[in-house]
Amino acid sequence: MDGFLSIAQMAQHFGVSAHTLRYYERAGLLAPVHRDAGGRRQYAQRDVAWLAFLMRLRAMGVPIRDMRRYAQLRAAGNATLVERLDLLSEHRDAVAARLASLQDNLAALDNKLAWYRDAIAQSVSPPSTSPGADDEQRTLHARLEDPSTD
Template sequence: MESHLSIDEVVRRTGLSAHTLRYYERIGLIGPVARASGGQRRYAASDMAWIEFLLRLRTTHMPIGKMQTFAALRGAGDATVPGRRQMLQEHLTEVLADIDAMKLAAEALQAKIEHYRSVEQSLASELFSEEGHADEHQPVEHGSIEHQPIPKPLRTRAGKAAGDRRQGR
């Protein structure tokens, strides 16, 4: 990595916008960034490592206020190492609980998907047997699919979807 990167280079490498990088600096998530003679920001390797860690915290859904607290502790030096470790340990506990909850939710989704596959297969089997082997004079049961009303498709005109109206399009 080059010794100092411009804000455009950091944008390309991190996926953050220049506005977000300046905002992070303004609110204290990123310490003051060195400047070139013309005033342009120049990010050092240590800045990039810190930004990458902030991105990991953001991925774990750490609130920005907690990120600011962590950044302030970091800026205060080694005396805050126990506090930083404790903060990360508590956050990790929350992240692991969220992962467990997401696993349960994913299992429920998978079960529902399997249920719908089974229903689709049953419907396809019924349709095939009715089309291929149905006797026109055979009585139809009232609980069968033939007596279910067929829902009408939802129709929207272009540009008239609910989201478009709310956004004034």
């Protein structure tokens, strides 16, 4: 990026509203943004990089209060490196736990989908002319309707 981005360009780049950017500035998440002679915000590359990090934190579910705390620590300089590490480590652990839970849920869903595919494959097999074929179809139908398999 050469030069500066306007608030409209910045909002479009990140898929947020100009209102959100102004809120982030008021909330202390963004340092006061440079302004041109007409008072219009001009976002520099460092602002873009910082907002990209904030948006990533937000996407991970980090609450605004923790984002604000992190921004305050960052603004305070290198004396806060350990505190920033601790804050981000806590959120990393929370993200890892949510990810593990999602993976478990995905595995359960995959198992259920496999069960349904098998049941459907069995139910659409050509009708058998063997004795008891109707009983077999009724049993399969009952299995498909059994709420304990959902």
